[in-house]
Amino acid sequence: MPTKNTLRNLLENCLFVWVGLSLILTLAPAQYQFPEIIQVTGRAHPLILHFPIVLLLLGLIFFFLPALQKNPEVKEIGEFTFLFGSNLAGITVIAGLILAREEYEGDALLLHQWAGLGVFLLSVLLYFFRAKKASIKTTLSLILAAGIVLTGHWGANLTHGDDFLLAPLKSEVQDLPTLAEAEVFRDMVNPILEAKCLSCHKEGKIKGELRLDHVEGIQKGGKTGPLFVAGDPEKSILFERIHLPVDDKKHMPPKNKAQLSDEEMMVLQEWIAQGGKFDQKVEDSNPESELFQLASLKFEKNKSYDFEAADQETIQELNNFYRLVTPLYPESPALLVSYYGIAAFDPESLKDLKDVKEQVVEINLNKMPLKEVDLEFLKDFPHLEKLSLNFTDIETKHLQAISEIPNLQDLAVSGNAFGEKDFQALENMTGLRKLFLWQKGISDSQKDQLSKSLETTEIDFGFDGSGITYELNPPSIKQDKVFFSDSLKIEITHPIPSTEIRYTLDGSEPDSLNSLIYTNPVWVNSSGKLRAKVFAEDWKGSNSSVTVYMKAGLSPEEYKLLTDPNEKYKAQGARTVFDKVKGKNNHTSGEWLGYSEKPFDIELKHDKSHKIKSLGLSLLYNESAYIFPPTRVQILALENGKWITLVDDHPKPSEKIEEIRSELLLYPIEDSNFEKIRVTVNPITSLPSWHAGAGARGWVFIDELLIN
Structure with a gap:
């Protein structure tokens, strides 16, 4: 069994070994890669660093308080504690230098690295000069204590973000911008990146050669390529990585980190789908999009004023x-x-x-x-x-x-x-x-x-009109909600005040001669679809902006599905289409009934005291996900024991892949009493030749049946 002196000699000699290894690793070429077993040692750095901190600070107490030196046993305990702490500090420095080769770089790393090395060397110096005058030991002890605090502080910044220690004292309640002032990247996307991604992709730690702490790094991407493909989330690495199983080693954020919420993933997806722009205003987003809907809940829609109201x-x-x-x-x-x-x-x-x-x-x-x-x-x-x-x-x-x-x-x-x-x-x-x-x-x-x-x-300044006709941007349509019970206000705006906004309420394309001119907010009291376009002299009219609005309809006395939806998209069954909850523009949100092999087929019985005047179908269209307009819509009514056809419609088929959107098919019904009504909606059986899935079966997704 080794004596105390043998153990002390061993530990003292080890100090020189750690000093030598530290200097070798510090001076080693940056591109040098260590074997896997050595990398494991490096990754133990966060695990072991707490031990030397405690032991060194405990040992400093013995050096800082000369009175403790008078007791030989206490003095020996203090020296051994400090000696153990110094050895562990050396091991921690070596592990940290190895870990630093794994995609860490920048000023924050250099501060932490040199401070850690300095603490270790100073602890060795203090140990071997422990017999010197008390004043020298006290000075070195104070410097070493300060070095330990600073090294830990810079290490926390490296791991958790800048100014991690003092952030709670400096935090202030930030005023959220209004909806009109809010920007998609600055106010919705970047806060997600800062909270969930920056710890691994910032100055000091650039995992996968990807930096997310400034726009240039986001635009550049990492070693696997661009972070995203503008307009195409499903081809984007960011989209792919956040949707991988949590146990997959490529899943981001790693499973030991705070995960993205469904809302945060949707924001990132919508941002990419809308072009991944860094200066886009929230107001420029489609009012029907999930991004706009979330923003309208997060940001104040209107500026507040503190003066008194007029009489x-x-x-x-x-x-x-x-x-x-x-x-x-x-x-x-x-x-x-x-x-x-x-x-x-x-x-x-x-x-x-x-x-x-x-x-x-x-x-x-x-x-x-x-x-x-x-x-x-x-x-x-x-x-x-x-x-x-x-x-x-x-x-x-x-x-x-x-x-x-x-x-x-x-x-x-x-x-x-x-x-x-x-x-x-x-x-x-x-x-x-x-x-x-x-x-x-x-x-x-x-x-x-x-x-x-x-x-x-x-x-x-507009444009000079010198022989070139430019197309105006489409207008923005704002409404507080899709479903309403009494009436709904719809506002249409355009950034160029001198333009003329025209709109229709029957879903037809507006023109510059006959369509209604927008001057004040439009109030509607029935379900429908509003289309709006902008016109100006010497300019080409804009594309249409479209919104649907749905008046909460009558609830039938009885109803039952005659065909079951696909097992993956069955929502709440028949109750789904009468729950007055508008589904998100995402067929996997759990709010849609999905049909492919069979048609949607439902039979319902309503209160005869209410005469039906219209029947509407709220559908989802997403050609890229094989979700197409139905090929046929039939509405039958049972009257005097006989089924009669009220509607037999073949909606216009899709001609290209368009953005994900909600659609409302609205059918007027003769003012008559019926015993029962049956609605059948047929999905497309073979996708068209222009589609990547040509020949495959398509889908119909429905979330509401509106009876008014």
Whole structure:
């Protein structure tokens, strides 16, 4: 059995071994790779590092307190404790240097690495100089204690993220942006990456040569290629890795880390599907998309205002056939003022607005004749943020008056004939956030000068129309929900105020001549489909934006499925189509009935006191997942013991792969009493030749049957 002196000698000699190995590993070429068994030793670094910390700090107590040195037994315990701690510190440094070869790099690593090596060397120095004066030992002990704390701090930053130790003290409640201000990557995607991915893919630890702590690293990807394929989640490595089984070694995040929630995976998927852009506004997303729906729950839809609301009687008195004063959104004290009808416009009526000058935040005077109107009164509107004066014949005097509005942020003055003095007046409006200036004949030099003067303003000059016809972007459609019980408000917006928005409520394509012109929010009280397009002179009309809205229908007295759905997509059975819950745009969400081998076939009995006027089918279309429009929809009714055909429809087939979308097939029903109704929806039996799965059976997915 070894004596104490033999053990002490062994441990003291080991210190020199650890010093030598540490220096060899520190100076070894960066590209040198260790055998697997040595890598296992390196990965033990987090396991063993706590032992030397405790032993060294415990040993420092004996060196720091000279009174303990007077007792020989206590002194010997202290020295042995420190000697053991120093040996373990050397082993920990060696393991850490080996571990550092595994995809760790950067300033954070260098700080931790050299601090750890310094702590070890200083502990060796302090041990062999333990017999020196107390003042020297005390100084070295303080330096060593500080080094241990700093090394641990930088190691925690390397593992858990920058400033891990002090983050709780510095954390502040961050104000979420409004829905209008929110960006998809900045406010929805990046927080997920920071919470679930950054610990392995950041400066200091770049696993798989992939960095996710800045945009350039995300765009570059890792050693296996790009992180994602814009517009195609299923071909993206990110999508593939997060959907692998948790036990798969390539699954991300690793199974010992916090996993992505279904909502987080959906956000990443939708972001990639929408192009993986880093500057996309949430508002630019399809209102029907899961991404937009989640964002609408996360972010405030509207800006809040803290001033008092105007008197309701005053607002009612201001409203007439040519002027509309309404809250910016329900329950908001902020007011929107809009004028309509050139012939009915009375300039004197503008003075009436002084009664609500504290509450007005937006005024729309588009196409009103303002050439002889004095706009000086607007400077007394302290909260006016948005002013639309397109095609109003305004001049320099008007622009000078507008420049005195204290909090004006958005100004639209397209379609006005401006000269040099007018542009000089615009150059003084440095507080603007957005300026819409679609004017013909603006020279490039004028545009450059205005852009330099208004560096922080987003200026939309439109285009010069020189023989090229551009297509407008589609409008954005906003609605609070898909299902409603009484009525539903639908809003349509476009970033270019001077455009004309036209829409239809029967699902047909809007045109620039006959379709309804959008001026105010549309209120609907029955199920349907709204399509909207944008038109402007010298521009090609936009593509359609589409939304469906469903009025919660009658619940039948009895119902039963005559055919069972596929076992994987059976949701809640027949109850699914009457639960008034709109399924997500994801056929695997558990809210859809899926049919492929058999048609959807249901029979129902309703209360005869309610006469049926329409019947709607809420369907999911996703051609890339073999989910196509049905080939046939039949609605039969049992009347006087005999089945009669009410509907026999063959919906328009798909001609190409389109984005995932909800669809509503709405059929009017004669106002009559029926004993029973039977609905049959047939899936496509053979996919078309243009599809990658040509010849295979397709699917029909249904989530609601609307009876109104």
